[in-house]
Amino acid sequence: MNENLLQIQGLVVQFGGICAVNHLNLSINRSEIIGLIGPNGAGKTTAFNVITGIVKPASGNLFFLEQEITGKPTPVIARKGIARTFQNIRLYDDLTVIENVMVAAHCAISYSFPEAIIGFGRFGKDERRIKSRARDLLELMGLAHLGGEKANSLPYGSQRKLEIARALALEPKLLLLDEPVAGMNPTETSEFGEFVLKLRKDMSLGIGLIEHDMSFVMHVCDRIKVIDHGVEIAWGVPHEIRNNEKVIKAYLGEG
Amino acid sequence: MDFSFATQQIIYGLTLGCLYGLLAIGYTMVYGVLRLINFAHGDLLMVSAYVAFFGIIIFSLPWPLAFVGAAVLTAMIGILIDRGAYKPIRKSPRISALITAIGVSFFLENLALVLIGGRPKSFPTPMMFNGSLTLGQLKIPVLSLWVLAVTLVLLIVVVTIIHRTRVGMAMRALSRDIETVSLMGIDENRVISFTFALGSVLAAFGGVMWCMKYPAVEPFMGVIPGLKAFVAAVLGGIGNVTGAAIGGLILGLAEVLIVAIEPDWSGYRDAIAFCIMIVILLTRPTGIMGENLPD
Numbered sequence: 138m139n140e141n142l143l144q145i146q147g148l149v150v151q152f153g154g155i156c157a158v159n160h161l162n163l164s165i166n167r168s169e170i171i172g173l174i175g176p177n178g179a180g181k182t183t184a185f186n187v188i189t190g191i192v193k194p195a196s197g198n199l200f201f202l203e204q205e206i207t208g209k210p211t212p213v214i215a216r217k218g219i220a221r222t223f224q225n226i227r228l229y230d231d232l233t234v235i236e237n238v239m240v241a242a243h244c245a246i247s248y249s250f251p252e253a254i255i256g257f258g259r260f261g262k263d264e265r266r267i268k269s270r271a272r273d274l275l276e277l278m279g280l281a282h283l284g285g286e287k288a289n290s291l292p293y294g295s296q297r298k299l300e301i302a303r304a305l306a307l308e309p310k311l312l313l314l315d316e317p318v319a320g321m322n323p324t325e326t327s328e329f330g331e332f333v334l335k336l337r338k339d340m341s342l343g344i345g346l347i348e349h350d351m352s353f354v355m356h357v358c359d360r361i362k363v364i365d366h367g368v369e370i371a372w373g374v375p376h377e378i379r380n381n382e383k384v385i386k387a388y389l390g391e392g
Numbered sequence: 393m394d395f396s397f398a399t400q401q402i403i404y405g406l407t408l409g410c411l412y413g414l415l416a417i418g419y420t421m422v423y424g425v426l427r428l429i430n431f432a433h434g435d436l437l438m439v440s441a442y443v444a445f446f447g448i449i450i451f452s453l454p455w456p457l458a459f460v461g462a463a464v465l466t467a468m469i470g471i472l473i474d475r476g477a478y479k480p481i482r483k484s485p486r487i488s489a490l491i492t493a494i495g496v497s498f499f500l501e502n503l504a505l506v507l508i509g510g511r512p513k514s515f516p517t518p519m520m521f522n523g524s525l526t527l528g529q530l531k532i533p534v535l536s537l538w539v540l541a542v543t544l545v546l547l548i549v550v551v552t553i554i555h556r557t558r559v560g561m562a563m564r565a566l567s568r569d570i571e572t573v574s575l576m577g578i579d580e581n582r583v584i585s586f587t588f589a590l591g592s593v594l595a596a597f598g599g600v601m602w603c604m605k606y607p608a609v610e611p612f613m614g615v616i617p618g619l620k621a622f623v624a625a626v627l628g629g630i631g632n633v634t635g636a637a638i639g640g641l642i643l644g645l646a647e648v649l650i651v652a653i654e655p656d657w658s659g660y661r662d663a664i665a666f667c668i669m670i671v672i673l674l675t676r677p678t679g680i681m682g683e684n685l686p687d
Contacts, residue, residue, distance in 0.1 A: 189575055215577035227572050229565040240565045241576040243558050264558070307577055 409644020434618010470592025629682020
């Protein structure tokens with residue numbers, strides 16, 4: 138049995154009178170890829186926002202590595218080892234490609250202002266380590282030659298890769314990908330699928346995945362949770378989900 | 393107008409411009425990070441002036457110590473303003489923060505009025521900043537040289553911090569997207585505090601030098617310089633540090649030179665800055681070096 142990374146119990150999120158997530162349970166283990174799917178507005182991204190501490194839940198508990206993280210500040214959760222990417226790419230478009238990765242790599246290292254300003258001693262060494270780590274990650278994502286470019290000058294596909302490089306710079310144990318293959322063509326999508334599987338194998342990451350591309354989800358995920366209007370409607374391995382009547386109804390509507 | 397007169401006026405204009413620039417950098421940095429016009433920033437000029445004044449007069453500190461003390465205390469008050477007034481409403485609509493900023497400004501001015509009184513106090517300018525050098529027909533005040541040198545050094549320090557250090561990188565990232573910065577494990581409030589502290593230190597240096605140029609310390613002394621520095625920040629392109637310094641210089645030069653060319657207009661001195669502001673907003677709202685920042 139693999140080590141448990143994330144445990145969500147009875148999560149409820151409300152926006153005004155709307156219940157965006159209703160009693161969601163979810164567990165992600167190390168080296169496991171869990172898909173979170175459902176029609177638009179089902180509450181998938183909201184669930185990610187709660188895990189990362191951006192949205193506070195109305196009730197329910199979240200544990201990461203057996204420690205309670207419910208309601209903890211976002212930076213604290215990030216430093217524990219949860220990184221994410223976004224549905225709509227959110228890079229620091231004015232920073233260079235390598236700087237984007239370095240911003241995230243910083244948090245792996247203790248950080249005090251006098252040290253950050255006076256650039257010597259331990260700080261100088263850390264700085265070189267951060268830079269070389271950022272370079273390695275760009276290499277891994279095939280962006281090494283673009284390090285000095287401004288992030289907003291990259292083509293769309295490379296921006297997606299840069300977002301993942303930035304997330305990996307946090308040295309996460311759990312990686313949350315929000316629609317990572319949106320806008321990719323079938324070749325890019327299948328390449329990306331292989332990449333995610335390799336990532337899981339090499340770094341034994343736990344991965345949570347929101348995606349609408351069903352063949353991608355079915356190919357990559359170990360288990361899939363389907364939610365609709367904030368409520369779980371199915372849970373199982375890909376071929377179970379594919380043939381689940383409730384899921385088909387939720388996606389296609391009732392005939 | 394002969395050459396030496398013109399040079400003389402340019403030196404005065406540059407001196408004034410540097411002081412506006414020092415204040416404008418603080419405005420522009422806070423705006424860059426929080427999209428907030430910190431109207432209390434001008435009052436930090438007054439805070440640092442009083443701290444230096446009391447340091448020298450009441451505690452008989454040697455002036456370098458009093459000036460450093462002014463910088464440190466002003467930085468702490470800058471952080472306190474953010475933590476006390478702006479942080480609690482960080483997620484509120486921007487107009488709330490703007491109104492709060494005006495409130496903080498009135499609060500500081502009137503607090504000084506209540507605690508210290510409204511009578512202007514004469515600032516004890518240390519000997520070494522007095523006097524002037526004579527070069528032919530040109531008289532260069534020693535203070536002007538100090539102002540130019542200190543401003544240049546501080547500008548280089550700030551630009552280096554923003555572009556070469558970690559905290560600077562975090563500041564630049566923060567100015568694009570606060571939420572993702574916190575997702576990178578960086579405590580955004582520490583970076584924001586640092587931004588306020590840095591801006592406040594510049595305001596403190598500006599304040600002390602302002603007092604040596606116009607040696608009257610009073611609770612409302614920061615209002616007009618603050619507003620003009622805001623104009624300078626807009627003129628240079630708000631959010632851009634170098635732009636703020638350039639905006640300050642242009643403003644200082646414009647003010648001094650227009651009055652030098654047409655002495656009858658000296659009563660309109662303060663109007664010049666605001667006329668420039670109107671023209672800039674009509675013709676190039678992003679300012680000289682500005683770009684469209686994301687909301």
